[in-house]
Amino acid sequence: MVAYKTMWRWNCWLIVIMLIFESGSKMAESMRFDMHSGETKCISEDVKADTMSVGSYSIVDPIKGDPNVTVRVTSPHGVSYHYGDKVEKGTFAFTASENGPYSACFWSPMHKPPLTTIVEFDWRSGVEARDWSNVAKKGNIEAMEIELRKLAVTVRNIHAEMYYLRDREEEMQELNRSTNSEMAIMGFLSLVVCISVAGLQSWHLRNYFERKKLL
Numbered sequence: 001m002v003a004y005k006t007m008w009r010w011n012c013w014l015i016v017i018m019l020i021f022e023s024g025s026k027m028a029e030s031m032r033f034d035m036h037s038g039e040t041k042c043i044s045e046d047v048k049a050d051t052m053s054v055g056s057y058s059i060v061d062p063i064k065g066d067p068n069v070t071v072r073v074t075s076p077h078g079v080s081y082h083y084g085d086k087v088e089k090g091t092f093a094f095t096a097s098e099n100g101p102y103s104a105c106f107w108s109p110m111h112k113p114p115l116t117t118i119v120e121f122d123w124r125s126g127v128e129a130r131d132w133s134n135v136a137k138k139g140n141i142e143a144m145e146i147e148l149r150k151l152a153v154t155v156r157n158i159h160a161e162m163y164y165l166r167d168r169e170e171e172m173q174e175l176n177r178s179t180n181s182e183m184a185i186m187g188f189l190s191l192v193v194c195i196s197v198a199g200l201q202s203w204h205l206r207n208y209f210e211r212k213k214l215l
Helices: 002-025 132-139 143-211
Strands: 031-036 040-047 052-059 069-074 080-087 089-095 100-107 116-125
Touching: 031 040, 040 116, 052 069, 052 100, 069 089, 080 089, 100 116
Parallel strands: none
Antiparallel strands: 031 116, 040 100, 052 089, 052 116, 069 080, 069 100
């Protein structure tokens, strides 16, 4: 038990370090990708429940007459959070209702001759989703205080992540215990069946030899 608690503490510290690095780099820059006529591309982001998520997209250097894109943002179970039909640009924002991978899918319509559309996409979740510049303007807050507020939000996210991972670990341990119990029962039943079959075979052979008067 003591060894388990020690291991859990070390795991927690490792998780904190990893999440601090991740929170500083995750979704910090927008991305660009090419789409050919008739092509579909989906981008997934793992978002936790009750976490704010915002995004924006736009076609780079759109030309009049070129096809636009259709965009849909969905939850892990297919609930639609945003839909844009044949648009050049757009934004979306939502608070995640469940844990899991949320997807943003882009469709480019068929066009002859085939065309290539460049899409710029930015998706931020958690502490990165907040508009800290507006927070500073509204509250007349200095840069140092903004950084402290960011750090406080990051620490709260890490704290929630640690509890989430601990719950997941307990669920996995319970699943392992349940599986081990079921395997032990199946092993015992298999042993009983093997012994019973061996006994029946021995009884059958003994009766056969007695009928043939070989015993």
